[in-house]
Amino acid sequence: MADxxxxxxYPRRGETKRPPPERVGDFxxxxxxxxxxxxxxxxxxxxxxxxPFCHSGCPVNNLIPEWNDLTYRGRMDEAFARLDATNNFPxxxxxxxxxxxxxxxxxxxxxxxVSIKLIERRIADHAIEQGLIRPRPAAHxxxxxxxxxxxxxxxxxxxxxxARAGVQVTLYERDDRFGGLLMYGIPDFKLSKDLIDLRLEQxxxxxxxxxxxxxxxxxxxxxxxxxxxDALLLATGAPKPRDxxxxxxxxxxxxxxMVYLTQENRNQAGDWxxxxxxxxxxxxxxxxxxxxxxxxxxxxxxxxxGARSVTQFGRKAEPPLLPDxxxxxxxxxxQLRTGESHEEGCTRVWSVQTKRFLGDPTTGRVVxxxxxxxxxxxxxxxxxxxxxxxxxxxxxxxxxxVLLAVGFEGPSADLMEAFGVPATEHGTMRVNSQGMTRxxxxxxxxxxxxxxxxxxxxxxxxxxxxxGILRFLEARKKRERSPEEVWP
Numbered sequence: 001m002a003d004x005x006x007x008x009x010y011p012r013r014g015e016t017k018r019p020p021p022e023r024v025g026d027f028x029x030x031x032x033x034x035x036x037x038x039x040x041x042x043x044x045x046x047x048x049x050x051x052p053f054c055h056s057g058c059p060v061n062n063l064i065p066e067w068n069d070l071t072y073r074g075r076m077d078e079a080f081a082r083l084d085a086t087n088n089f090p091x092x093x094x095x096x097x098x099x100x101x102x103x104x105x106x107x108x109x110x111x112x113x114v115s116i117k118l119i120e121r122r123i124a125d126h127a128i129e130q131g132l133i134r135p136r137p138a139a140h141x142x143x144x145x146x147x148x149x150x151x152x153x154x155x156x157x158x159x160x161x162x163a164r165a166g167v168q169v170t171l172y173e174r175d176d177r178f179g180g181l182l183m184y185g186i187p188d189f190k191l192s193k194d195l196i197d198l199r200l201e202q203x204x205x206x207x208x209x210x211x212x213x214x215x216x217x218x219x220x221x222x223x224x225x226x227x228x229x230d231a232l233l234l235a236t237g238a239p240k241p242r243d244x245x246x247x248x249x250x251x252x253x254x255x256x257x258m259v260y261l262t263q264e265n266r267n268q269a270g271d272w273x274x275x276x277x278x279x280x281x282x283x284x285x286x287x288x289x290x291x292x293x294x295x296x297x298x299x300x301x302x303x304x305x306g307a308r309s310v311t312q313f314g315r316k317a318e319p320p321l322l323p324d325x326x327x328x329x330x331x332x333x334x335q336l337r338t339g340e341s342h343e344e345g346c347t348r349v350w351s352v353q354t355k356r357f358l359g360d361p362t363t364g365r366v367v368x369x370x371x372x373x374x375x376x377x378x379x380x381x382x383x384x385x386x387x388x389x390x391x392x393x394x395x396x397x398x399x400x401x402v403l404l405a406v407g408f409e410g411p412s413a414d415l416m417e418a419f420g421v422p423a424t425e426h427g428t429m430r431v432n433s434q435g436m437t438r439x440x441x442x443x444x445x446x447x448x449x450x451x452x453x454x455x456x457x458x459x460x461x462x463x464x465x466x467x468g469i470l471r472f473l474e475a476r477k478k479r480e481r482s483p484e485e486v487w488p
Contacts, residue, residue, distance in 0.1 A: 152180025
């Protein structure tokens with residue numbers, strides 16, 4: 001235990017950030033490096049609980065009390081070794097993860113959890129500074145070949161686990177750059193793309209072969225991919241966005257959030273974008289429909305582009321400031337969360353439903369959004385709240401750019417059909433506990449299985465699928481049927 005009285009002596013202190021007026025002037029990361037005194041102080045607050053509930057909150061089961069203690073003692077190299085043992089990309093989760101481990105921290109019973117995310121990020125940054133993120137190629141190469149479709153966090157994590165086990169891994173990506181959601185879905189101010197490039201370089205040195213600009217089903221058939229692979233992992237994410245099919249949806253200036261975010265990420269990477277199709281919020285009234293993380297990323301991007309105003313709609317009721325009693329510790333609490341993008345300038349409007357978009361008949365561009373208020377005071381027999389429109393609550397909001405961030409429907413149905421992978425009732429890929437579909441040798445991991453979720457869950461699922469693939473290959477080599485192959 002770092003300091004038996006640390007949690008009594010030191011208050012919780014989180015990340016230090018650049019002031020909003022300063023950080024909206026660029027797309028650089030805005031979280032500042034913590035001082036050694038702050039790092040030591042916050043790691044001293046860890047109680048090294050007899051039952052560390054932070055483990056249950058962390059999808060990859062990080063050894064949090066262990067690396068907290070090592071950080072307190074200044075043994076940062078050893079702290080990284082503990083972190084690296086369970087998490088392939090801690091420098092990424094230390095930036096973009098909402099830290100469910102902190103929600104499960106015993107100190108969070110009093111709403112003062114250990115600043116786990118701050119410590120994790122600093123350990124990972126120390127490893128980068130000291131050159132500790134080095135290739136670890138397998139000592140012996142295996143003959144089996146595994147193909148991975150999709151280079152997001154699930155695909156990358158699985159590729160690394162398999163390559164380090166000696167498997168010959170080829171990773172296919174339909175875009176021009178690798179990283180999936182990490183590369184094109186998360187803005188630079190939250191995740192510098194240098195970190196992704198660092199990991200890609202490590203994976204190449206560990207033997208992973210990368211192939212970009214290849215879409216399975218168009219450039220390479222599913223049958224051909226299966227013929228050249230001993231096992232296959234689908235890690236395509238859930239890229240299909242939900243639409244908002246209300247009158248006026250055809251108007252110019254109404255775009256899917258991921259189209260907007262991808263454009264700006266390409267712009268920051270130095271790509272040339274045709275001016276006629278460039279989405280730029282400068283001087284515009286921006287409406288973001290959707291109150292999730294994707295919507296918040298649109299808010300931060302629009303502010304950096306110089307939007308005149310940014311308004312974010314949420315159809316649900318405004319969450320409570322304090323955790324809802326229906327989600328008690330150590331569960332992930334339902335409560336209002338104000339992100340960094342909201343701090344930079346945003347009007348948040350709750351309990352509204354979009355009814356139609358209004359346009360200029362001359363230009364065909366959107367000029368306003370009409371909404372009605374929604375009340376959630378009625379429940380169905382199952383106790384679930386049902387939204388009901390409030391009569392006479394019609395409102396009109398000026399809008400020059402509308403961004404739809406209302407969620408994702410799931411993976412490509414055509415891809416699932418091509419590989420013969422059955423879908424769940426939610427349209428995602430059905431797998432067993434080892435990540436294998438009903439098709440022997442075809443595995444799936446990440447958002448295409450789970451639905452749109454967290455990066456840390458994708459890493460966890462990629463690791464599970466990699467372990468399942470290794471078990472499958474071993475069983476096939478022994479010419480006997482393994483229990484992990486049997487569909488439950």
